[in-house]
């Protein structure tokens with residue numbers, strides 16, 4: 001249990017709005033580990049969250065982003081003035097969104113890569129619509145004043161798989177290879193605390209204060225880990241994708257953050273989502 005104090009300190013960082021807003025302030029905060037907050041404060045926060053969630057269950061703010069994403073999907077845009085609906089193949093044929101999300105990550109021969117949904121959408125924006133790659137890489141995650149188009153698109157596409165079962169095509173050897181890499185990444189220990197993902201996520205029933213840390217190597221844990229993403233995050237009030245979640249967990253691990261849309265992140269998403277295969281996806285959600 002020698003890690004528990006450091007872990008608690010990290011959690012305090014994890015729930016700070018700055019971490020969700022990608023303002024580059026995280027590095028400064030890391031330098032000065034905050035004292036562990038009193039447990040009562042956490043309980044109050046939990047109650048507050050439950051209250052908000054109950055209020056918002058009827059009208060999940062994620063739906064606004066789904067609607068926005070649908071427009072981005074259907075309208076002719078970019079340098080080439082084409083729509084994604086008429087040019088982008090998410091694995092089930094050009095323009096098909098129904099059920100595409102729960103069958104990703106998958107292998108795309110045209111890109112020669114296994115891709116998760118966000119990576120594929122951005123690939124289509126660049127290669128089909130003619131958006132500038134550097135522009136799309138600049139501010140990939142939402143802040144309080146800005147939601148990237150790719151985030152709304154991911155939310156729309158994910159919503160089109162609501163109530164469908166995860167079915168990552170693990171029989172495809174490309175996908176299986178990337179899955180195996182993901183498994184290794186999850187177990188790889190390094191960094192100043194010698195953490196791996198599994199230090200926090202590798203046992204059943206583990207919690208850091210009030211947060212459940214899903215055991216991503218089991219079907220049950222992986223299912224809970226992929227459920228509700230992309231998610232509207234109460235902390236900071238922003239819509240965030242799994243790409244963001246992975247980057248932020250690397251930060252908690254005190255690893256260098258992977259590049260946006262990196263192979264590493266795809267491998268993690270392949271591992272977790274395939275472990276959840278068979279579970280029914282409930283659609284974009286609300287996250288604390």
Ligand code: HEC
Nearest residue numbers: 010014015195196197200208211224225249250252253268
């Ligand atoms: C230091 C502990 C720690 C490490 C190491 C860590 N995480 Fe996390 N992870 C957390 C915490 C804490 C949360 C919840 C954060 C929150 O809700 O604000 C979380 C959340 C998540 C979630 C979302 C779960 C959900 O229910 O929505 C996923 C998925 C995840 N982590 C995967 C990973 C992966 C993959 C790695 C390795 C790259 C990793 N984590 C490394 C602490 C950690």
